[in-house]
Amino acid sequence: xxxxxxxxxxxxxxxxxxxxxxxxxxxxxxxxxxxxxxxxxxxxxxxxxxxxxxxxxxxxxxxxxxxxxxxxxxxxxxxxxxxxxxxxxxxxxxxxxxxxxxxxxxxxxxxxxxxxxxxxxxxxxxxxxxxxxxxxxxxxxxxxxxxxxxxxxxxxxxxxxxxxxxxxxxxxxxxxxxxxxxxxxxxxxxxxxxxxxxxxxxxxxxxxxxxxxxxxxxxxxxxxxxxxxxxxxxxxxxxxxxxxxxxxxxxxxxxxxxxxxxxxxxxxxxxxxxxxxxxxxxxxxxxxxxxxxxxxxxxxxxxxxxxxxxxxxxxxxxxxxxxxx
Amino acid sequence: xxxxxxxxxxxxxxxxxxxxxxxxxxxxxxxxxxxxxxxxxxxxxxxxxxxxxxxxxxxxxxxxxxxxxxxxxxxxxxxxxxxxxxxxxxxxxxxxxxxxxxxxxxxxxxxxxxxxxxxxxxxxxxxxxxxxxxxxxxxxxxxxxxxxxxxxxxxxxxxxxxxxxxxxxxxxxxxxxxxxxxxxxxxxxxxxxxxxxxxxxxxxxxxxxxxxxxxxxxxxxxxxxxxxxxxxxxxxxxxxxxxxxxxxxxxxxxxxxxxxxxxxxxxxxxxxxxxxxxxxxxxxxxxxxxxxxxxxxxxxxxxxxxxxxxxxxxxxxxxxxxxxxxxxxxxxxxxxxxxxxxx
Amino acid sequence: xxxxxxxxxxxxxxxxxxxxxxxxxxxxxxxxxxxxxxxxxxxxxxxxxxxxxxxxxxxxxxxxxxxxxxxxxxxxxxxxxxxxxxxxxxxxxxxxxxxxxxxxxxxxxxxxxxxxxxxxxxxxxxxxxxxxxxxxxxxxxxxxxxxxxxxxxxxxxxxxxxxxxxxxxxxxxxxxxxxxxxxxxxxxxxxxxxxxxxxxxxxxxxxxxxxxxxxxxxxxxxxxxxxxxxxxxxxxxxxxxxxxxxxxxxxxxxxxxxxxxxxxxxxxxxxxxxxxxxxxxx
Numbered sequence: 001x002x003x004x005x006x007x008x009x010x011x012x013x014x015x016x017x018x019x020x021x022x023x024x025x026x027x028x029x030x031x032x033x034x035x036x037x038x039x040x041x042x043x044x045x046x047x048x049x050x051x052x053x054x055x056x057x058x059x060x061x062x063x064x065x066x067x068x069x070x071x072x073x074x075x076x077x078x079x080x081x082x083x084x085x086x087x088x089x090x091x092x093x094x095x096x097x098x099x100x101x102x103x104x105x106x107x108x109x110x111x112x113x114x115x116x117x118x119x120x121x122x123x124x125x126x127x128x129x130x131x132x133x134x135x136x137x138x139x140x141x142x143x144x145x146x147x148x149x150x151x152x153x154x155x156x157x158x159x160x161x162x163x164x165x166x167x168x169x170x171x172x173x174x175x176x177x178x179x180x181x182x183x184x185x186x187x188x189x190x191x192x193x194x195x196x197x198x199x200x201x202x203x204x205x206x207x208x209x210x211x212x213x214x215x216x217x218x219x220x221x222x223x224x225x226x227x228x229x230x231x232x233x234x235x236x237x238x239x240x241x242x243x244x245x246x247x248x249x250x251x252x253x254x255x256x257x258x259x260x261x262x263x264x265x266x267x268x269x270x271x272x273x274x275x276x277x278x279x280x281x282x283x284x285x286x287x288x289x290x291x292x293x294x295x296x297x298x299x300x301x302x303x304x305x306x307x308x309x310x311x312x313x314x315x316x317x318x319x320x321x322x323x324x325x
Numbered sequence: 326x327x328x329x330x331x332x333x334x335x336x337x338x339x340x341x342x343x344x345x346x347x348x349x350x351x352x353x354x355x356x357x358x359x360x361x362x363x364x365x366x367x368x369x370x371x372x373x374x375x376x377x378x379x380x381x382x383x384x385x386x387x388x389x390x391x392x393x394x395x396x397x398x399x400x401x402x403x404x405x406x407x408x409x410x411x412x413x414x415x416x417x418x419x420x421x422x423x424x425x426x427x428x429x430x431x432x433x434x435x436x437x438x439x440x441x442x443x444x445x446x447x448x449x450x451x452x453x454x455x456x457x458x459x460x461x462x463x464x465x466x467x468x469x470x471x472x473x474x475x476x477x478x479x480x481x482x483x484x485x486x487x488x489x490x491x492x493x494x495x496x497x498x499x500x501x502x503x504x505x506x507x508x509x510x511x512x513x514x515x516x517x518x519x520x521x522x523x524x525x526x527x528x529x530x531x532x533x534x535x536x537x538x539x540x541x542x543x544x545x546x547x548x549x550x551x552x553x554x555x556x557x558x559x560x561x562x563x564x565x566x567x568x569x570x571x572x573x574x575x576x577x578x579x580x581x582x583x584x585x586x587x588x589x590x591x592x593x594x595x596x597x598x599x600x601x602x603x604x605x606x607x608x609x610x611x612x613x614x615x616x617x618x619x620x621x622x623x624x625x626x627x628x629x630x631x632x633x634x635x636x637x638x639x640x641x642x643x644x645x646x647x648x649x650x651x652x653x654x655x656x657x658x659x660x661x662x663x664x665x666x667x668x
Numbered sequence: 669x670x671x672x673x674x675x676x677x678x679x680x681x682x683x684x685x686x687x688x689x690x691x692x693x694x695x696x697x698x699x700x701x702x703x704x705x706x707x708x709x710x711x712x713x714x715x716x717x718x719x720x721x722x723x724x725x726x727x728x729x730x731x732x733x734x735x736x737x738x739x740x741x742x743x744x745x746x747x748x749x750x751x752x753x754x755x756x757x758x759x760x761x762x763x764x765x766x767x768x769x770x771x772x773x774x775x776x777x778x779x780x781x782x783x784x785x786x787x788x789x790x791x792x793x794x795x796x797x798x799x800x801x802x803x804x805x806x807x808x809x810x811x812x813x814x815x816x817x818x819x820x821x822x823x824x825x826x827x828x829x830x831x832x833x834x835x836x837x838x839x840x841x842x843x844x845x846x847x848x849x850x851x852x853x854x855x856x857x858x859x860x861x862x863x864x865x866x867x868x869x870x871x872x873x874x875x876x877x878x879x880x881x882x883x884x885x886x887x888x889x890x891x892x893x894x895x896x897x898x899x900x901x902x903x904x905x906x907x908x909x910x911x912x913x914x915x916x917x918x919x920x921x922x923x924x925x926x927x928x929x930x931x932x933x934x935x936x937x938x939x940x941x942x943x944x945x946x947x948x949x950x
Binding site: 026027029030031033034035036037038040041042044045047048049051052102103104105106108109110111114115125126127129130132133134135136137139140141143144145162173187190191194216218219220224244245247248250251255275278279282283293294300301304305308309313 | 671674676678679682683685686687688689690692693694696697700703704706707729751752753754755756758759760762763764771772775776777778779780781783784785786787788789790792793794813816817820844845847849850867870871873874875876877880881901904908909916919920923926927930931935936938
């Protein structure tokens with residue numbers, strides 16, 4: 001793994017030592033310098049949290065916990081509530097997971113269990129490239145490809161229900177909607193689920209599979225009833241990771257969600273998300289309005305921390321469980 | 326390795342300092358006059374190569390907030406500055422802000438309905454009804470009455486409004502408040518840059534609304550006239566206070582300002598929506614540049630005052646080709662004198 | 669034991685489905701790439717790379733200032749994020765004791781989890797509001813803050829992967845700890861470190877949200893570091909949400925350039941590291 005293992009150079013300077021070597025020549029200096037960097041990291045993070053807390057002060061004082069339960073967002077009367085945006089963020093992300101998890105775990109199973117190693121590595125490489133595509137590009141594809149496509153695909157499905165569509169398909173459909181945002185998000189988070197789940201599945205000990213097969217199970221039965229349950233926690237971890245990523249997505253969502261600050265029952269209606277409203281309104285906000293937006297940012301931050309933490313614990317739990325590869 | 330690194334660093338710092346010869350001015354705000362301003366600032370730069378005025382159109386609300394915070398040198402706004410906003414500026418900066426009208430424009434109702442071309446006539450009640458969510462289908466009798474020869478489809482009206490704090494919204498809601506008691510009661514008694522819209526989709530900036538209307542079948546939205554024309558979109562003829570149906574145009578906007586031109590107040594804050602006169606287009610407005618009373622940087626001050634002088638003289642001639650109405654002479658004269666107020 | 673038809677059928681169907689899922693996932697990448705290539709490639713022209721934007725409604729504009737602006741912002745971000753992240757990573761991998769190491773890791777996770785729009789708020793409050801100026805510097809700092817935790821994590825991971833025997837060998841020969849790190853450990857991990865930095869850069873190259881309230885936008889060239897600047901992702905966003913077809917074409921072209929750049933950096937970074945490494949890169 002470490003390729004240039006042979007180059008252990010003894011500490012004999014040849015000619016003029018590089019800046020890096022001279023800077024590190026003092027052990028104390030090196031330790032101090034790197035410690036300083038670590039300290040800077042801590043200071044920056046502390047400052048960020050502090051600024052968020054400070055900036056949201058006006059809003060927290062005015063609304064208290066009611067902020068989280070109120071669905072009014074009225075800049076004229078200066079009455080703000082976070083509920084429509086928490087709702088929109090959660091629903092779009094939930095929809096994204098609903099789509100991405102089956103696809104993602106399915107693909108991970110194929111890549112971990114069925115595909116020959118070279119093919120598996122190659123395809124995983126490509127899928128991980130999908131994770132590198134910037135959010136604004138997804139937004140571009142969303143506006144010009146997905147939304148028109150949905151405008152063609154969805155009305156017939158909706159009409160098939162006649163006069164009584166289920167509540168989540170009710171109401172007029174304009175293309176820009178929670179559905180569109182959910183679909184775009186699902187494409188963005190699928191690579192994370194695939195990549196991490198594949199890792200986790202590969203880490204499951206071979207003996208388990210062989211034992212199941214020896215008992216006469218089919219390939220699929222082995223995978224679905226033995227391997228996947230064993231890796232369950234790690235897969236859950238990947239889902240939490242993907243969820244954390246989708247909560248903070250800004251550009252792709254704001255370009256296709258319709259920017260409607262209300263709680264809606266139908267997936268076909270337009271909605272809003274926390275990140276989207278901050279992006280749209282921060283520049284023009286002042287006073288309580290601005291403070292409310294910063295408080296929304298704080299809420300989002302808190303949500304992502306909790307999810308990231310849970311994800312890490314779950315993935316760690318599975319990694320420790322199985323024998324390493 | 327060290328030498329290359331330091332050379333790069335020094336070059337970078339050098340580049341950073343290379344800005345000295347130019348006067349760089351930054352402004353932000355209204356999208357309503359964006360086609361006009363982008364032409365003006367581009368032409369002005371060609372005339373005065375050392376003055377670069379960079380205007381970012383992100384909505385009147387954002388412009389007002391930015392100029393109050395001091396992060397930009399001036400703002401563009403079609404929302405009339407309220408007394409509260411004037412006070413907020415003074416409190417923050419220690420001196421006041423001046424409003425300079427630049428051109429006049431029209432807020433038009435642009436629509437995208439199959440089979441209906443450019444002749445849709447709307448009464449004030451119809452406009453208010455649509456935006457209140459009371460009139461929900463295109464073939465509603467309230468719309469049909471004013472359009473006897475037109476076949477309106479039985480589809481839902483997709484209403485589009487601004488999602489950001491907007492001067493265009495201000496002008497539109499100012500008009501709605503004047504013509505509809507229902508609107509006054511349910512949404513806002515006066516014009517406001519941001520309201521709780523009873524219905525509809527939100528688009529960001531004039532561009533966003535135009536884009537949404539263009540994309541969505543059976544939609545209606547409000548944008549500045551030049552956006553509708555540049556994008557070859559249909560826009561409605563509106564019934565004015567004298568009862569006549571007037572198409573938005575240079576002439577009808579100029580007529581709208583005629584009554585107020587001579588009596589315009591010293592601070593130039595005046596609304597010309599729903600004016601008297603049978604040729605007036607009812608949803609017209611001035612748009613303003615908000616410039617601080619005091620500009621510390623002498624070169625920026627000279628650059629801005631030079632721009633204002635040029636804008637009031639030569640710039641006005643560039644307005645008509647972009648379908649903005651040049652300012653009435655009475656207003657121009659008064660403004661030229663007001664430039665001296667910038668210290 | 670003979671396998672029932674039903675079990676065989678289920679086996680076949682489900683395994684096929686998983687294959688389909690994979691093909692769809694991979695296909696999406698090619699679809700996006702292809703679509704951008706077709707739409708954007710057609711609009712790529714000399715104008716695109718060399719001209720400034722024209723007034724609203726006029727044709728013939730380009731994105732020269734956005735390309736340069738993005739380059740400047742990314743340069744600043746790298747100068748801020750990489751040194752801090754790298755050095756802190758060295759500290760974590762080589763020096764830090766148990767308790768403090770956990771604290772650093774926790775803080776890193778915290779910073780990593782900050783949504784990009786919130787980083788934008790932070791940079792606005794700290795830099796733009798205080799200097800009363802939208803600037804390239806503010807944009808660069810916002811992206812730099814996002815680079816720190818990733819740089820730290822990848823540095824720590826790759827340094828830790830260097831076998832202890834190398835370190836011990838150097839120390840046995842009399843090298844000091846810092847000498848060992850500089851001359852032995854870092855060179856041993858260099859491929860991974862460079863790869864990690866490239867991936868980091870590619871990730872922030874596409875970030876739009878933090879730039880919205882820091883670098884703002886500029887129709888002209890932005891000299892120095894203290895003025896608002898056009899950047900590729902922000903311009904793509906603005907043009908994509910406008911109604912003008914010419915601007916849509918420019919948005920596609922810019923999108924293609926951005927995506928191509930990000931993918932090339934990614935592919936290069938990953939090929940620097942041997943393929944056996946690839947599934948450790950997270």
